[in-house]
Structure formats: C-alpha cells, structure tokens
Amino acid sequence: MKEVPGIVFDGGQASYNLQALAPFVQAAVRNTSVHEARETAARAATTLQAQQNPEGYWVGDLTADTTLLSDYILLQMWLYPPAANGSWDPPTMPKIRxxxxxxxxxxxxxxxxxxxxxxxxxxxxxxxxxxxxxxxGLSPEDPRMQKARTLILKMGGIQACNSYTRINYSFFDLFPKKYCPTIPPEIMIIPGSVLYEMSSWTRTIIVPLSIVQALGGTRPTPGGLRIEELFHPNKRIALHRKDRIANLFIRADKLFKRWERQSVKKIRDRAIREAEHWMLDRLHYSEGLGAIYPSIMYSIMAMDVLGYERDHPDLMEAIGHFDGLMLESEEGMVFQPAKSPVWDTAIGAFALGEAGQGNPEQMTAAADWLLSKEIRRRGDWATKRPNLTPSGWVFEFANEFYPDIDDTAMVLLTLLHAKASDPERQKRAERRAVDWLLGMQSSDGGWAAFDVDNNWQILNKVPFADHNAMLDPTCPDITGRVIESLCKRGFDCTHPAIIRGVHYLLSHQEENGSWYGRWGVNYIYGTFLALRGLVASGAPGAVEAIARGAHWLREIQNPDGGWGESCLGYDTERFERAVSTPSQTAWALLGLMAAGGVRSNSVQDGVRWLCENQRPDGTWDETITTGTGFPGVFYISYHLYRNYFPLLALGVYGKRSKS
Known part of the structure; x- marks a missing residue:
C-alpha cells in the first residue's frame, strides 16, 4: 500500500483520507438519523423491486415535449392523405383526436x-x-389558437423555426422548399467516411430523410389548409446564416438544389439504393432505425416513397415500433422518444446492490437479462475501430448497430453486484466489454456516447445542424462514469487510459469547479460523475479538482437542503438554479460523498431532504425535466430517475456512515 496526501491506495482501489481533505470538504456535523435514511432506502427498494419485469429488466416511462405528438399527426397526414374533396378520415383518427x-x-x-x-x-x-x-379541425378563431398565433408572431413567426420543422412542413407545401436545407442521398456515395463523421443519431435521421427529399414531392393537407398566418410579415424568409463558414455551406446548398433538378439519373438512383440498403440493414436488428422516434418516423416515410406496400414486412415492423413508443390512456397520449430498459436495469440494479437491498434471485435475473443483451455485431463504430472485438450494451431493447459507451460502463458497474447464473459467461462478457471501452477512448482522452473522435466542428456549420447535435463529442459525464467503471475493476491512475481520462477531466473542469453535463441536467450531473471518476482513479493530481468540485456542489445547494438545476443553463452556459428535485439531490450527494464529505452539513441536509420528501409508497415526485437529449433543443424526463438515484444516494450514505 502506498500513500500520497489525502489519498489511500489499496488493492488497486482508491479512497480519500477524510482527515487530509478536511479543510476542503468537511463542515460541522448535523446528525441526520442513519436509521431514518436506511428506512427510506428500504421503502424505495421495495417499490423498485416490485417494478422489475419477470424477464429481469426494469423500464420506466421516458417522456419529452409535445413535438412528438405533433409529428405523430404529421406522419398520419403523410401515410393517409385526405381524399380528393379534402376530407380526412384516416383509420388512426381516434388516436389523432x-x-x-x-x-x-x-x-x-x-x-x-x-x-x-x-x-x-x-x-x-x-x-x-x-x-x-x-x-x-380546431378553428384558427378559437381563443386558444389566437393566443398561440399571437405568440408565434411575437417570437418571429415560422421563419424562426429550425431546419427540421421547415423540412417537415415543406413535405406538405406549408413552407417553401427552397428555404429548407437539402440533404442529397449522394452523401452515401461520397468517397471517404463523411457520413460517419456525423453523430450516430444524425446519420439515422438524414439517410432516410434524404430519400424522402429526393422522391417524396408534396402531400395535400386536410381541406387544403394553409398556415400563411404564421409567417411574420416583416421577417425575411431565408436559410439561417450564422457566419462566413455557414454561408459557404448555404451556397453549397444552392448547388445541391440545382443538382436535385438536374442530377444524373444513374448516380441519383445508385445513391438512393445505397441509402435504402443502409437503412434496411439497421432496421433489421433494432426496434426501428436507430430505435429513436425521429429516425423511425423518417424511415417509415422513406419506405413509403420507395413504393413499399402497406403490408410489406419491413414497413409494418417500422410502424409497429413507432406505435410502440406511444403511451396511451383514457385521458390522453404521450410519445416516448425511445425506450430505456438497459439503462434503467443497469442503474436500478446497481442502486439496489449499493444499498444492500438486492434480492439474490432478482439480481441474478437482472444479470442474466443484461448478458443476453450484449452486442456481438460490428456497428457503425467499427468504421473507426475495425479491429476492435464487438461488445457493449445499447440503451434500448434492441439497436445492434449502436452500442453506447455510457450504458456499457453502467452495466459493468452493475455486474459487480449482479451475478449471473453462468459465472463464466459473465466473465467473458465483462472482459470483452472492458476491452471495448478501452478501445473506444477518443484521442483527447475522453469518451463520447457512440463513437470515437466524432469531432469535425465544421459540420456544425451545415444548414441542417441547428438541432445542436450534429456531433458526438467527448464529455465529462460519460468520461467520469467510464473511469469509475474501469477503476472498480482493478485499473488505477498508472494505466495509460486512466491517465488520459483523468487529464481530460482536469482540463475540462469549469472555473467555478463544476463540470458540464451532456446527458443529464447539467452541471450537477457532470460534476457528480466527474468526481466519482476522479476519486475512483486515485490520481494524486486530482485532489484540488475534487475539492473544488465538492465546494461548488455545496455552494449551489438550495436552502431547503436539496439541489435543483434548470435546462435553461444550456442556453445561458451557466448553472441555473431550480427547485430541489430527487434525482439532482441524489447526484449532488453522490458527488459529495465520493469526495469524502459524508458527515458534512451539506450531505446531512441533502439526505434529510430525500427522507422528508419521499412519498408513502416509496417513490418521489419530480416536476422538472432532468434528462438531456440535444442541449438547447430536446430534453427528456426519465421517470425512474426520481426513484433509483435517491435509493443509490441513500444506500451509499448508509454504507459510508457505517464505515
């Protein structure tokens, strides 16, 4: 065993000496009852255990904004156009209503x-x-529509909408096509790997969309309805211009439009065939293309314009996956952007294990189910890592071309607690997954979600990049989780991958001590995962960064003892305080406890907040959005976050308090 100031290494694991770090992370103690915290955790565990599917997995609802509902209606207009007299009575009308x-x-x-x-x-x-x-059928003169229209014009009219709204509306001649970005299918046959320099989700959106733009023409609207009233009379219609480089791409877009009209048929036909084959390959091994809402929707539209009959197996399967994202009740309807069983199972089982609440049979069922979902197929990631043995886990039930690094790291953490019925199979899968994680480290030392070195910044200037997710760059939250996962399997700060990962985290710490969170809201999320990764690494040079991160978490604690942060911070690029939430309170506690502050006032107050705000059924209420899809554009509410993250935090608190 060797020691450096503030850190103890033991068997490849690292812990921080509370006495040495006391000037940074300790404060006077308020005694929150450990017994009360354990009782709260036990209630949460009982509820979570009852939600496990008999097959061994957990899956919570995943909800987002109303654009998914709106686009559902748009898709029905595409699939079931109105009659020649303008009447519209599709078979899905009850759901549309x-x-x-x-x-x-x-x-x-x-x-x-x-x-x-x-x-x-x-x-x-x-x-x-x-x-x-x-x-x-709602009249534009309805007071609710009048109010919406007034607001739209106040915000700049439909001209202020992003590229995907414009493109969708151009399919119904509701927005001029010449002011929409063109996505030519010829991108499929350009030499090199330009397509794979875009993020995985952008790929799965633009490939089918390029087919629709090339072949789709326009469809009628019910009664020939128009939305001219949404165009601001004093705003010019144009492609969005950002800067000089963006303007170059806009000029290129004009060339694409000319090519659309004059393209050599043989080249265009080949490009469309390539796009179709690419799309179908990924449809056959997933819950729809990319297993996410927009990609599935555009794949349905693409197959339709390609002439697939309505009873074609591929089209029927895609529509089935799309409809499977619907959450319907007597009261109403919402759409999920995706399904999250691997993610929810991994975090839920890990929380139970850390809290000492894991029923052996349930944990084995979870492990067996997770092992059955290991990816053994080469996906898009192999374009840059052709010699890497396939492994990893996806977010959804099935999405074999797109295992993701975050889920894989989380599953590896879970499998430390959850033991499968076949130990040898588990060991083999774990070894493959560790090797895959190591192989997916980017050149800057960090880890991204799906790809390696997906950082061509120039692609953020193309006209259709305003969904703010053209790339899949490395980020502190995933990097922190990967480091924690690897270090809990025997790696330490002497391993080259950990050295580079730690350097990445240290170089990406904000001036105020926090870290940006790409996949959760926001700086609280990034900071908690960065702290857990740095502490697990035991890196001597991380002591000050850990102390600064813990100090920042204490500084932004709400007066009621909890923590809360708004999505607004993605627009303002700073921490934006919000009401306390169970998930964000848990994240802050996990970060502070990793940094050694188990008995600090901040931790005691945060634990008390969780205990006092638990519902009698063992769950918590969460009224604000805490999940991130595309920063500034699309956000997600994970309905199990509010339950398993508090369980995890309380479990760690109980364990650390005992020690």
Missing part, C-alpha cells in the same frame, strides 16, 4: 408550448402544435 386533446391540455398560459419543464414557450413546439391542431 386523442393526440390533439393532449396538445390542448399542455398549452401554456401565454399560448405556447415548451420543450422542458418548467421552461418558457418555444417557437418550434408552438408552431408544430398550432399547425396540427388546425389540421385536426
């Missing part, structure tokens, strides 16, 4: 719709909701 009802019920007092709770009204969500309500 329910979607419209849900849209109306979520309208904000100012007339708009937002993209996160409790955020302000947002132009794209509001335009889409207004349009689809009009298409389903």
């Amino acid at each position: 329910k979607a419209a009802k849900s849209l109306l019920e979520t309208q904000r007092p100012d007339g708009g719709w937002n993209i996160y709770e409790p955020g302000p009204s947002e132009i794209n969500a509001t335009v889409r909701a207004y349009t689809m309500l009009k298409m389903t």
